[in-house]
Amino acid sequence: MVKSDIKIKDPLDFEKVVALSFKRKGYEIIMPPTNTKGYDIELRKDDKCIAVQVKNHKAKCNTSQVKKFQHFLEQPDASKFTEGWFISANGYSKPAITDIKAEEPEDLRLGIFIADRDRVSWTYGNPESISSKEPELEPKPKPESKYIGVFTCKGGVGKTTVAAHLAGAFALMGHDVILLDLDPERNLRKLFSQDIDDEDASVFVPPINKNEMGTTITVLNHDEWNPEDYPDIKITICDCSPVLDKNPKSLVEKFDYCVIPTTLNPLGVSKNCDVIIRTFKHIRQLNSHAEMFALINNYHSNQNFVKKNQVLREHLKRSLSKYTSTDHKCKFIDPDAAKIRYSTSLLYWGYHIVEGTKPQLAFNSHGGKSYPRTDFLQLAEYLEEHTTIDELRQQGH
Ligand SMILES: Nc1ncnc2c1ncn2[C@@H]1O[C@H](COP(=O)(O)OP(=O)(O)OP(=O)(O)O)[C@@H](O)[C@H]1O
Ligand SMILES: [Mg+2]
Structure with a gap:
């Protein structure tokens, strides 16, 4: 040197x-x-x-x-x-x-x-840290709530896990979020309440900065939901039923964004591609404006799999481009930009139902770090960068 x-x-x-x-x-x-x-x-x-x-x-x-x-x-x-x-x-x-x-x-x-x-x-990292927040000069008009559907016509790929933790990431960033449970299985209600008959299925997400307010994630079934009851909610995330026709048409029409979880594995890659394209097409029939994003869940980030992951994702991206090249509002999220890694915290998320303990998200740190927290914040960041969700912040929420 x-x-x-x-x-x-x-x-x-x-x-x-x-x-x-x-x-x-x-x-x-x-x-x-x-x-x-x-x-x-x-x-x-x-x-x-x-x-x-x-x-x-x-x-x-x-x-x-x-x-x-x-x-x-x-x-x-x-x-x-x-x-x-x-x-x-x-x-x-x-x-x-x-x-x-x-x-x-x-x-x-x-x-x-x-x-x-x-x-x-x-x-x-500085005790006298100066907030990077710009002071608000004047109150700005309240934006409409954004609707994000987590959707795919395949079961078990992580819709509920992704919907709940994406809600968690927006909550960590200071937004109150509504999680709409459209799946008749009612998994979210089970995951967010201590007692299945509990009227109140919600979690409080404490603030990261001690002097801020903290936020809430409230789980509602479709029949409990009336947007007028929640005028201040800026983000509504829907955990959809894998049977596409079971999701209320009126709600699918409202989606601004759809996140379509999928997985990378050699035997499933062609089938997953068909499923994603079918999901893109189905939503597009009902909704002409939604931007849709295929997201890799259960990603194995181990160094030994770098090459295999690369080959599989190129294969998936190429196969999807048959459709994404004709509908520019549909995209494959490159895992370098955002993905959800396999994590045992997510695998065992929901264990509190068996134990009968208080519901919480799988954002607990291990040695200071949490894959799910980092990954879902990164996904929220990707959505902010590629959509107009960022307006929420700019409009003074
Ligand atoms: N990134 C991940 N790492 C580890 N386990 C995961 C991950 N994502 C999901 N899982 C596990 O996979 C299982 C299925 O996930 P989930 O219930 O979210 O899927 P789903 O698409 O909502 O299923 P369904 O169609 O039955 O509603 C869950 O047991 C969850 O713990
Ligand atoms: Mg589910």
Whole structure:
């Protein structure tokens, strides 16, 4: 590694601008050799050795980018670093912040570099952290609730699990959510109430920041649901029946978005593709505006399966393109952008019914981490980026 006297030729060279800013604050700067992977700047001060990753993207940094840096910090090559600082020029997506605040890693900080003030505003990891929230200037009109259907004409692929935990991710991000149970099996009611005859099937999702309010997920059957009773609800998620005709037509017509869970396995890949296309077509017959997303559930992320997963997903994507190329509102979510990994917390989710204990989502951390929490926040982030759900936040909810 070469200690360098940094000279900026290009004023837009964000990496060097950030490095110089820290230099002025008394840090020793070591620029790693070109093409070093994982970090951009090394900072030293007292007994601290800090790996800094900088991102000067127009878009906010998302969960995957932050996770990648965290993964780097865990590698043996990074063992000399006492901390990792992720410095963005344009902030972080809400799911990325939510996930990090829930995980509370001690060796990671997220900051936003404010160039004209030559300083970093810390989003996570500084005791005097400055909130990245922009102050609201004026009240804005309330947006309509968005309807998300979790739907597929195949049983057992994770509709209920995905519907409930996607609701959980939006709840963690500060939205109250209605979960509509359209499946006659009434699995959601069982999962969210302590007693099956319990009138009230709901969970309170505590806030990640102690000074915020917390949110609720309320489970309703179709006959209990009247949107006028819930004027403040901005997100309604429907766990649909796998028998497509059993889902009320009037509700399918309302869907803004549909999430269609599927799995990646060699014997099922062709059949799953047919099922997804059939689901796309069926919903499209009833609803001309819904954007639909096929999502991989039960993804095995183990390193040994990287190649097999790649081949299977390319195969699925290619087969689906027969339909997605004709209906541009239908997409396959590339697992690099969002997927739900296989997790024992999800496998055993619902065990509380057997035990008779309090309902809760499968977001409990193990060693600070939770695959389901990260994955569902990432899915919520994907939906925000690819749809207009983000309007909810921008409109001051
Ligand atoms: N990502 C995952 N990791 C591990 N287990 C999972 C995952 N997703 C779902 N499961 C397990 O798979 C089983 C089926 O899931 P789920 O009940 O959500 O499917 P479904 O599509 O709603 O089924 P049905 O058609 O019967 O309503 C559940 O036992 C759940 O625990
Ligand atoms: Mg179900």
